[in-house]
Each structure stands twice: as structure tokens, then as C-alpha cells.
Amino acid sequence: MTSPITAQHPASAGKRGRKQIGLAFIAPFGLLFMLVFIVPIFYAGYLSLFQQKLIGGNTFTGLANYTKLFHDAQFWDGVGRVFSFTLVQVPVMLILAMVLALALDSRRLHGTRFMRVSIFLPYAVPAVVSTLMWGFMLGVKYGLLGSLNDALGTDLDPFTPSTTLISIGVMVTWAFTGFNMLIFYAVLKAVPRELYEAAALDGANEFQVVLRIKLPALRQSLVIAIIFSIIGTFQIFSEPQILPSMVANSGITTHYTPNLYAYNLAFTGSQQGYAAALALVMAAITIAVAYAVQIRGLRNAFDH
Amino acid sequence: MRLRKQAKLLSAALGLTLVLGACSSGSSDSGDKQVKLTVWSWDDTVAKAVPGFEAANPNIKVKVVNAGSSFDEYTALDNAIQAGSGVPDLAMFEYFAVPYFAIPGKLDNLGEFGVDKLKKDYVDAAWNDVTVDGKVYALPSDYGPSVMFYNQATLKKAGLKEAPATWDEYYQDAKKVRALGGDHYIAQDTGDLFFLLSLIWQAGGRPFKVNGTKVHIDFSEPGTTKAVAFWQKMLDEHLLNTKVTAWSDDWNRTLNDGTLASQIMGGWLTASLPQRAPKAAGDFRVALMPQWQKGDKVGAENGGSGFGIPAAAPHKDAAFKFLEYFTHGGGLSPRVDAGAFVPNTSVLASTDSQSKVNKYFGDQKVGPVLAEASKSVARGWQFPPFFEWARSTYGDLVSKYYTTGKGSLAGILEEWKQRMIKYGNEQGFEVD
């Protein structure tokens, strides 16, 4: 709508014209964004005010779905699980990614290129395929872990209710460490190498270089990585959705994670309104957490 | 200038997307004479009936689409119905899903098409599966009489000459198989609801009584308690492999290496067992389910499905024509040739099915066993109209029991009942 109007003004029509030009540039993205994000979110908000019944159809129930949600132990069970998962998985993955990036950047590795590519490859593997592979890797009976158990005489089982979350962590870490590593590595490579040489002349050892130059250089990208990792782990869905078909009694329930719960409510439970309420509350929680983490990073970037 | 061009281009592109989209979804209604049917099926054999049907009905074109298996398809159908577009003319339903779609009026009553006269051509229990409140909502297309697949070589190793004919023998044999050590078990179970229900079904329990939107749930009938107590004993004495879940890769491998001595499952497993356990070729045999009384012949179902016409389907007459053709008429034989196991009495009694030997099953005549099992399925079983939800909830409950060992199957069933009552009433049913 805005674009044809702006197009009639020459580019140099002063401040007002420039203002509209900006809108014209953002319009294609903005319009599609409305269609794909904003309208569906409002629609979800609308749906969340109704209760769907198999018999009797839709009834307007106001905020009843939200009230019910706040008393729903299954929902909070999932939220708690996702929080504790995030608290462990994100630091482990990001620290691993940082250590690997530092190792690659240290130039002390044989086959740096091979390592970098290998560690990054899992990012390119679709979840469907990766679950297939990990099902075998962690298989107790015929899988690699089963053979390991036989060889060592151990009895490790990665898919009991108390260990399943760890296994999911192993799978998620596998998929995304390389991606984060590559970002950190790219940042490190952008640090002018003269800085290192200057530090070396000043008598700093490598550990000090890491501490004083490299880690501070990573700070900004770390904030971004943390935010995206948190968002990612909060939305964890594919792994717990696919795993139960491969392993028995892993402890994965229909409400294992909030996303899985929403999906099951909407699609097996015919409770779309309730599912919509759940998804919106979850989105609000995620945004709140992400915002708490990113508030400084975002401000800096904006003022920049 | 350029900006305007660009803006025009973008809006044109956006407009085009909508127009194109509208075209491709609207095309199904076009044409007065030519009818284009869309059939949702995850059963490959349905497509085998299409060429014959199209030859006989030149004005109908049939497109068979795999819109996902089971749950995925029901979701898609629900979505399509809600959205009011993309509803197929025919869709596949497992028997337990028929009430879910029939009771809220999402499926057409096939009585309008005069299906009642077809009743005699199907196994009784299969007809019962597609009947809700006395009305028929689907035609049975494949069948799952519960039978026992057993590995003769493994039983022999355990010192057993014959397959167990009663549950008592089954229990004794289980101990002997277990005595082989290692991973040898008579069966696996990781909380398979359909198996437990088939056990209850055979023992005479009828836990769900459905009458319109009224559902009564009761796990305290003698038949139910007998079956549950028996399986509880098997679990308590660690006679079952609770680590290997059906349909997983591990399961294929236990079937393949002979450590799993038997598997009680729908008869349709006959077709895919050779792929799952190629190494065990010649070792497996098929028998009726073990009986509660020696000499009885009482069976149950595990799986099976039919096809119905959604109330929102665009071409109902043509849809029924094809439905009748591939489940009852000329389309049956190409499907059977392709491996479909159907509950049509004519097929079960055919000389071909009665006399063909199956090489994989050590040249056993498998057909007569399956026909016998089909005919002996006990009557009167019903599924509640919210079974899809109920079974996923059962999964939540039972997995806790199988992993911690705390509680009992009977306790799980009671808890399950309470959840169903709560959910069912919330959904507008009257459940007690």
C-alpha cells in the first residue's frame, strides 16, 4: 500500500519523502511478516479464548484456558524440565563451542581445517536423519552403546526416565556445537593478529592472551549465541517427539516439553484453544527470558 | 521509477501467489462430467485397484494420496474439515478411530448407499468395527485378527515341541524360554495398549460401553481382571523383555536373531515379518492366540482399518462407487494379490487363500490359520470416541509403571479411567 505512493515522490523530496522511502524498503518484509507472524499470533490469541468440544462445538470461555493453564501441573512439569535442561545444556554446549573455537584459533592443531569442517557438519543434518542415527548410536541392545556395555561390562542405559534428558542433550549438543563454534571462530579470526604479537612482546603467555584478548572479543557474540540457544532449547520438540517410537519407556510423556504438550493438545486432544493459550504463554516466557539476557546487547546494537 | 517497478513486481508476485494458490485448490470441483476423487490412504494396496476402476468408470479419476499414517492422517483430516478445504472423498481409519469421526458427524452414514446388504460378505466382528450406534460409517478394508507368531527353532532350543495352546502353557513355556538365558524371552512388552486390550477382549472383558455420546468405562469385569492379572504375573516374574519396543530397530533384530520366541500381533504382520527377520526364514510359524480354556477358539483383534466418506467430501456418489469396488467388488483381488489381508468371507474361504503354502513360514499354510482367527474374533467390542487421545494418555501413565515397577497394571487402568472421565466430560460426552 505504501509503496506506490512513495514511488511517486522523487528520492530527494526532503525529509518526508525519505521517511516514506524507508517504509517502502521495509514494506515487502513487513507485509509478509504481518501475514506469517502477526496475523497468526492474533488469531492464536483469539482462538485461546474459546474451548473446543468434540460434542457441542466452540464456546467462548474468556480467559478460562489461561486460568486452567496456570493450574495445570503437566504444563509446569514441562516448563520446569525445559528450564533445567536449558540451564545445563546451553552452558555446556557454548563452553564446548568456545573451547573448540579457541583451539582452532590457537593454530596448534594438526588438521585444523578437517576438525573445523567435521565439527560443523552435524548442523547440516535434518532432525529426522539425526534421530535415526542417534537411535542407533545410543541403542542399548544392538547399538554402539550396547557394544560398549558388553565390552566394558557396564550397564549404561541412556533412555531411562532419569537419563533420557541427558541423551537429548547429547543429540542437541551434537547438532549445534559446530554452528556456535564457527561463529566464535569467525569472531576470533577477525581479531587483528598484531594484538597477539604485541601481547607476546609484552611478555603475555598464551593463557593470558586468551583471557585478556580473545575472551573479551567473544563477549558480544556470546550474548547472541546465548539468546538463540535459549530460544532453541525452550522450543525443543523434534527429539522428544521422535524418540518414543524408537526406545521403550524413556519417560517421555505427551507433556514432556511445553511445545510437545501444545502439539499433542492441539492435534490429539482437539483442544486448540487451550494449546493456543499454552503456546502464547510459552512465547511470553521465552521472550521475557531472552529479553532479560539480551537487554544490554540489544541496546548496544541499536544505539550503534 | 525503479522503486515503482519494484513495488509493482512485488505486489504482482504476491497477487500471483494467491491466484495460483486459489486455482490449484479449487480445481477439484471443476468439470461437470469428469470427477476427480481424492483418496487418503497409507495402505499401498488401494492404489492397485485404481486401474481396473478407472477402466470401468471412464468419467472418474482416482488419486490415492498418502496423507500420513494413522495419527498424522487424522490430524490432517481434522484440519481440513476445520479449514473447510482439502477434504478428501475417502479416508482411511483404523477401527478405533471410526467413532471419533462418526459420533460428532464428521463421517457420512453409509446406510444411504445401501451398505446393509453387504454385511453378510464380511466377518461379523469387522462389520461391528465400522458400526457405531447401529449405523455403518466405513467399509472394512483390512483386518487384524490377533494371532501368535512363534519361532519354532527357539522353542525347540528351550525343549518345547509345540507352541503353547493355552495361557497356562504360555506361562510355563515362558519360564523355559527364559531359562535359555541372555536376551531370550517368550515375548516383549513395553506397555503396548493394543496388546493388553486384545488380551482383555479375548478373555471376555468389554471395558468400554458406548451409546451415542454416553460412554461407560469399567475395568472391573471378570474377563478384564483375569486378563490383567495374568499379564501382571508375567511382568512380575520378569518373563517379558521390557527393553525392546515393538516396531523399533531393536525389535526387528530380536525377531531376526531368534531371541524373541513369539509375538502376538495382528495377522497382517505375516506380510512384513519376512522383511524384519530375514535371517529367521523358515523358523516362524503362525498359530491362534493361546486360549483361556483348552479346546476353545476365541480370538480378538489387534489393528485393522476401513474407509469412510467425510461429511464434507465433495463427490460422495463417486466415492462410494470406488469404496465398494476396492473393499468388496472387483478391486479386491488385485489388492489381495499385493498382500492385503481383508475380512471379506469370500476371500478368506477362497481356495487360493486356503491352500497356498508360505515359504517364509516353513511351508506352512498360513491362510487357513488367519481365516480361522478372523472368524473366531469375539463380538461386542467397542472403542470410546476419544480413543486417540486416550491411548496417548495411556502411554504417559504406563511408561511410569514399566520403568519404575511401582504400582500395577490394574492401578494404571484405574488412573487411566479417571483421566478419560475428566477429558471426556470436558469434551461434551457423558462419561462415567
Added chain:
Amino acid sequence: MPSITSTGAESGEAHVATSGSSTGHSRDRRPRYTVENPKKSVTLTVMTGLSALYCLLPLVWLVINATKTQADFVSSFGFAPGHRFALWDNIVEVFRYQDGIFSRWLLNTVIYVVVGAVVSTFLAALGGYALAKLQFSGKRVFLFVILGSIAVPGIALAIPQFLLFAHLGITNTPWAVLIPSFINPFGLYLMWVYTADAVPTDLLDAAKVDGAGEFRTFVQIALPLLAPASVTVLLFSFVSIWNNYFLPLIMLKDPNWYPLTIGLNEWNKLGSTAGNGALIQNLVITAALLTVVPLIIAFLSLQRYWQSGVSLGAVKG
């Protein structure tokens, strides 16, 4: 190894300080190792190598098992070869199974990826440029909404998106997959941050003084400068569309429009859910390998470009 000695010999003298002066670092005793070329560490290599092993092992499994027949797959150990090397047979069968629908899925995926990635990158560049260099009201709100949207779970959007698209009549058409893929909020963010940094405002002003319109300035001046970031965004979009699962699962019901991930999952489900589906794990695994390979090739061949993009985006973020 040879490079260590040669470059070390040349530049060693200038950097003696590296090792000699610090006691905590006395392992490098010889002066020819420099900051630019330190001594290779076996310990560090082994430890990084373990991580690489962790990452590669599942892929090794994939490759090995793509060479097996179905019978060998269910009866042999995962890291052992089968009785028969069946990779070529499997590949041929993958392209033949169900009337060759795999090649259709491959084509669909390529279309979704190419169109989706190119359009989303262009829109992100356009929008990022506007955010960084042009004035318009409501910018702060706009940004906040876009960034907030990244945190909205896909599931929350899926149901309403589906219903909306169904009203527009575009479910079960490629548009249902393409249109959402045109929007890449993270890409927009990256482009904005990158543009702010890499495109000098003076240059733009100069172009405008010379009479170039806004759009021409963008295309001729800004876009070339944005190339590294564009490649990055392009690759992010490429991966996310290539691996997209949930959206097409809900939107598409016609196998002729499936992307690879959905088709692959359908094949896998045939044999791994209760029922009588064909057990074709050998084809599933071979198809999975064929699905992963193009992505890996894309990464390896483009990594030079996109690393520079990532670094700038990340440094400034």
C-alpha cells in the same frame, strides 16, 4: 608439517619473545615457533579430535549403512560392513521406489530452497538496509516486534497459520511452504547490523548527490558491499529451509509437493509404526545420505564467503 619449519625459519627471529620469556609456556623451547606459527600440540589435537569424532561418528554410521541391503541392515553390527556392497543398488532403488517420487522430492526441495533463500535474503537485505540507513517512524517498535518474533515457538504459529492459509486456499500448494520461508527475522537482524557497519553513509550520500534514486543506490552501492552478509543469510536460509520439517508437515498433504524431510520421514514411518508398511530402512538411510550430501557440499564450497559474514555480524551484534 613442512610449512612449520620453512616459515618458522624465516620469521623466527622477530618473535623470540613468544616462548622464551614466559615460564608458563616453556614447552615451546625452540625459537622458530612464533605467534603466527606456534608448535602443534598433540594433546590439543587429540582433545579436539575427540570432539570431531563425536561429530563424525553418526555420519560414519550413515555412510556404512547406506551400503547395506535391508537384510544386512537388520542382521549386521552398525559399524561393520554388510555381506554385499549395495550402495549403488540402494541409490538406484531410492530413485525408483514408488515410481521415482524421490527425485520429485529432491526437485521440490531445491525449488523451496532456492526460491525461499534468494527471496528471503533479498527481503532481509532490503529491510536491513532500511533499518540501518533510512529514516522512518516506528523503527524501534518494528525492530522489537521482529526480534520478539524469533522467540515465538513455531507450534504457536502453526495452527493459526494453517487455518489462515486454508482460507486463502494455498494449503497443499508450494506457496504454503514458500511464503513463510520468505521471512527470516534473524536474517533481517544480521543484515541490519552488518549494513550499519559495512556501508558508509558518506558513500550513499555521494551517490544520491550524483542523482541516483534510493533503490538504485541500494542496488549499486550497498548491495555489493553486503555480499558477505548476504551469503551468510543465504546459507542460514538454505539450511533452515532444507531441514524444515514442521511447516510442510502441516501444510502439505500431497506427496508430489513434499520436500525431502517429509518424504524421508514417511518412508521411515512405513516400517517403524504399527502396521503393515514396507520395511525399507536401507532406502531410508541411503535417501538420508543423499539428503545430507548436497548440504555438505554447499557448506564446503561456500564456507570461505560465509565465515566473513558471520564474523562481522557476530562481532557487531
